[in-house]
Amino acid sequence: MKRSEFLKLCGGFVLAAGLSKQAVAALKGAAAAGDVPxxxxxxxxxxxxxxxxxxxKALHFSDTHFxxxxxxxxxxxxxxATARQRTFPWAEHYFDMQIDxxxxxxxxxxxxxxxxxxxxxxxxxxVAAQMKIADWIxxxxxxxxxxxxxxxxxxxxxxxxxxxxxxxxxPNDLTFASRVVNGVNFVSLMNGYYYVTEYQFxxxxxxxxxxxxxxxxxxxxxxxxxxxxxxLKSNNNYASYVMGTPREITSNFxxxxxxxxxxxxxxxxxxxxxDTTLAFVAWLKEQPLLKAIxxxxxxxxxxxxxxxxAVQYIVGAGYMGAAYEIEFK
Numbered sequence: 001m002k003r004s005e006f007l008k009l010c011g012g013f014v015l016a017a018g019l020s021k022q023a024v025a026a027l028k029g030a031a032a033a034g035d036v037p038x039x040x041x042x043x044x045x046x047x048x049x050x051x052x053x054x055x056x057k058a059l060h061f062s063d064t065h066f067x068x069x070x071x072x073x074x075x076x077x078x079x080x081a082t083a084r085q086r087t088f089p090w091a092e093h094y095f096d097m098q099i100d101x102x103x104x105x106x107x108x109x110x111x112x113x114x115x116x117x118x119x120x121x122x123x124x125x126x127v128a129a130q131m132k133i134a135d136w137i138x139x140x141x142x143x144x145x146x147x148x149x150x151x152x153x154x155x156x157x158x159x160x161x162x163x164x165x166x167x168x169x170x171p172n173d174l175t176f177a178s179r180v181v182n183g184v185n186f187v188s189l190m191n192g193y194y195y196v197t198e199y200q201f202x203x204x205x206x207x208x209x210x211x212x213x214x215x216x217x218x219x220x221x222x223x224x225x226x227x228x229x230x231x232l233k234s235n236n237n238y239a240s241y242v243m244g245t246p247r248e249i250t251s252n253f254x255x256x257x258x259x260x261x262x263x264x265x266x267x268x269x270x271x272x273x274x275d276t277t278l279a280f281v282a283w284l285k286e287q288p289l290l291k292a293i294x295x296x297x298x299x300x301x302x303x304x305x306x307x308x309x310a311v312q313y314i315v316g317a318g319y320m321g322a323a324y325e326i327e328f329k
Contacts, residue, residue, distance in 0.1 A: 039090055041097050041321040044301065046313065050291040051213040052328045053183035058108040061098055061323035062219070062296025062315050064115045065091050065143065068122035077120055080148055084117050091319035098323055102134060107325065108181070109134050112296040112315070113141025113192060113219030118149050119162045128169040140166070140174045141219035141297060142192030153264035154193055176203045184291075184328055185210060188217040192297075194243045194270060195277040204280070208287055215328075216293045221314050222281055224304040231298065239267035241298050244281035247273060294324075
């Protein structure tokens with residue numbers, strides 16, 4: 001990207017009133033210093049034989065992490081935006097590139113969570129605007145309902161504080177949704193807190209009864225042994241970052257010495273697999289109509305066989321330009 005183009009981009013951020021003044025100043029400083037990277041998308045092709053009545057294509061990406069806050073929002077929210085923008089400095093530019101790619105290639109868009117890094121008026125306005133310019137199917141992530149990142153134990157009660165305002169800007173039900181495209185049933189569900197509910201389990205059983213091939217969309221990957229082992233090795237046995245991890249594994253997660261053993265920030269507590277979740281994962285493995293699982297959360301590409309009929313595809317970080325271009329046949 002040329003420096004002049006990037007400065008124009010910064011000007012667009014100011015007009016959008018989404019990025020904080022401090023963040024815009026920092027980005028302009030980076031441009032003036034010549035520290036603007038040559039941003040390129042990392043789009044990897046996939047061909048999935050799922051039994052479609054007619055072939056079609058989609059762009060799958062995840063973990064965008066919008067970090068906007070408007071000037072009228074609380075000082076705490078604006079400071080959070082500034083801090084988090086340092087973590088995801090090119091997220092919105094990559095997002096624009098991904099959307100442009102999808103529109104130029106006439107691709108349906110599949111997004112599997114963490115479009116927002118936290119809940120703010122500015123982030124929700126951005127999502128609402130983007131949903132109007134493309135054909136989306138969305139599964140939410142944990143960050144999509146986060147009021148302030150890492151502030152509290154996140155469960156159904158915590159999610160309820162922001163659920164209605166977040167749901168209002170997305171095109172499909174975020175707890176559980178189904179959409180049939182050319183004979184393929186795309187089933188999306190919320191699993192950002194490492195569990196599914198009895199309601200979601202029952203809804204999935206009803207989707208199976210339709211007799212259509214299913215592609216499941218969720219944020220957190222489901223347990224597969226090689227991916228779990230890889231994650232554990234990469235973070236010194238601290239966490240698996242997958243849903244449905246066997247309890248004999250979570251019980252051996254390394255404890256964070258900063259917190260008491262039963263503190264909610266301990267990953268062995270956050271990622272503990274309840275009975276419903278373990279039953280759901282075991283049952284899902286036995287469903288021949290399940291043809292693929294598309295997810296994100298881990299910020300890296302990984303694929304592994306989930307069941308006899310389905311491979312799980314984890315897409316890399318959207319805020320770094322990662323995506324799958326998928327042809328469904």
